[in-house]
Amino acid sequence: MSIAYIHPTALVETGQIGEDTKIWAFAHLMAEVFVGQDCNIGDHAFIESGVTVGNGVTIKNNVMLWKGVHIADYVFVGPGVVFTNDRRPRSPRMPAMKDLALKESDWLVETYIEEGASIGANATIVGGVTLGQYCMIGAGSVVTKDVEAFTLVLGNPAKAVGCVNELGERVDVRGDGNVPRI
Secondary structure (H helix, E strand, O other), X not given: OOOOEEOOOOEEOOOOEOOOOEXXXXXXXXXXXXXXXXXXXXXXXXXXXXXXXXXXXXXXXXXXXXXXXXXXXXXXXXXXXXXOOEOOOXXXXXXXXXXXXXXXXXXXXXXXXXXXXXXXXXXXXXXXXXXXXXXXXOOOOEEOOOEOOOXXXXXXXXXXXXXXXXXOOEEOOOOOOOOOOO
């Protein structure tokens, strides 16, 4: 094992980076971010305080991870993937919103990406969903609902179109032996 590699142009405000993790040019990791061992975080990724990233995770270039996102081990997050964390976003600077004195618990929703899930390039993951183990999200998809383990989803909104195994190959039944709800 070796210490993490942090590119000289990356802005890393957290000390919670696992061994053998690589953080590339112009990535920004805020304070209170946890990143496991043997991860790869690409150029221009942004990871907000409160995000957790497991071991062996690949986060490609231009990914945005907001507070409340929890990524388990061996997840792949393709280039340009965007997560959200508020189902009814409004600017807190808007006069009507200022009067509400909202607390974080009034708007923040948690999102869970389970072990081995893969998210294709430019997908959008709406806050509050769970992506099951080894599921696969097609490039450009907009995920608005939970995705079952070993399920392939595509489109806007994303819909189940089939099954994949742990290696991402299309199969007739899910990796857990069940037929998906399509």
